[in-house]
Amino acid sequence: MTIRVLVADDQAMVRAGLRLLLSGEPDIEVVAMAANGREAVAQASRFAPDVVLMDIRMPELDGLEATRRILAVDETTRVVVLTTFNLDEYVYEALLAGASGFVLKDDPPESLVAAVRTVAGGEALLSPAVTQGVIRQFTRLHRRPPPEAVASLTGRELEVFRLITEGLSNAEIGATLYISDTTVKTHVTRLLSKLQLRDRAQAIVLAYRTGLFEQPDPLRNHAPWDGR
Incomplete structure (x- = not known):
C-alpha cells in the first residue's frame, strides 16, 4: 500500500x-x-x-x-x-x-x-x-486530573499504556510483556477507544499532562479496576 x-x-x-x-x-x-x-x-x-x-x-x-x-x-x-x-x-x-x-x-x-x-x-x-x-x-505544565475513563482500563491495558509513554513500539511492548504483537495492538486499540484518543501521541500527551504514571497507584482517586 x-x-x-x-x-x-x-x-x-x-x-x-x-x-x-x-x-x-x-x-x-x-x-x-x-x-x-x-x-x-x-x-x-x-x-x-x-x-x-x-x-x-x-x-x-x-x-x-x-x-x-x-x-x-x-x-x-x-x-x-x-x-x-x-x-x-x-x-x-x-x-x-x-x-x-x-x-x-x-x-x-x-x-x-x-x-x-x-x-x-x-x-x-x-x-x-x-x-x-x-x-x-x-511535566512542568499545569497538571490536570486523569479522566474518569482511566478507571475503566484493565491492569494489562495500563501496563501497555505505561510502555507507550516510554516510547516503546508494539514489538518492544510485546517482548516486555511476553505477549504477541496482535495482542498488543488489541490492547492499544481498546485503551485509545476507552479514553477517546485518536492515536498514541495523544495518549502520551494525556499521560504526561496528568502525571498518570508518576503516582504509585494511577487510579488511587478513581473507581477500582478489575486487575485483568
Missing part, C-alpha cells in the same frame, strides 16, 4: 529536497506540496494525504493552526511536525492540536523516511533528540 504524503514548508529548497528524498521510496508518493499553512489546508482537503509533513513556522497560516484545521476535517490524517529547534515551544502545542509526532529537519534522511512509515502505521513518533525535552516540558 502506497503512503500518500503532503509536504508543507515555506522554503522551496526544503520542499524540493523532501520530495526528492521521499519519492525515491517505493511505498511513498508525494501527492502535493504547500508553501504556507493555507495552502497546506487546501491541498490536504483536495488530495486527502495519509501523512502531512508540516513546517511549524510558515507565513499566512502557521503549521499549528493548519494542523488543527486539517484534523478537524479528516482525523485519519497523520501530521508530523518538522522543526529546526529541539525545544521549539510550538512543538508541544502541535501535539496538543493532534500532531502524531515530530522530527528535526537535520535528522538523518532515513529517520524522516522511517517517521512517515511509523505514523502512517498508527504509531506516535517523537524524535530521539527531543523526547526528553518533551517529557520535561509536559
Whole structure:
C-alpha cells in the first residue's frame, strides 16, 4: 500500500529536497506540496494525504493552526511536525492540536523516511533528540486530573499504556510483556477507544499532562479496576 504524503514548508529548497528524498521510496508518493499553512489546508482537503509533513513556522497560516484545521476535517490524517529547534515551544502545542509526532529537519534522511512509515502505521513518533525535552516540558505544565475513563482500563491495558509513554513500539511492548504483537495492538486499540484518543501521541500527551504514571497507584482517586 502506497503512503500518500503532503509536504508543507515555506522554503522551496526544503520542499524540493523532501520530495526528492521521499519519492525515491517505493511505498511513498508525494501527492502535493504547500508553501504556507493555507495552502497546506487546501491541498490536504483536495488530495486527502495519509501523512502531512508540516513546517511549524510558515507565513499566512502557521503549521499549528493548519494542523488543527486539517484534523478537524479528516482525523485519519497523520501530521508530523518538522522543526529546526529541539525545544521549539510550538512543538508541544502541535501535539496538543493532534500532531502524531515530530522530527528535526537535520535528522538523518532515513529517520524522516522511517517517521512517515511509523505514523502512517498508527504509531506516535517523537524524535530521539527531543523526547526528553518533551517529557520535561509536559511535566512542568499545569497538571490536570486523569479522566474518569482511566478507571475503566484493565491492569494489562495500563501496563501497555505505561510502555507507550516510554516510547516503546508494539514489538518492544510485546517482548516486555511476553505477549504477541496482535495482542498488543488489541490492547492499544481498546485503551485509545476507552479514553477517546485518536492515536498514541495523544495518549502520551494525556499521560504526561496528568502525571498518570508518576503516582504509585494511577487510579488511587478513581473507581477500582478489575486487575485483568
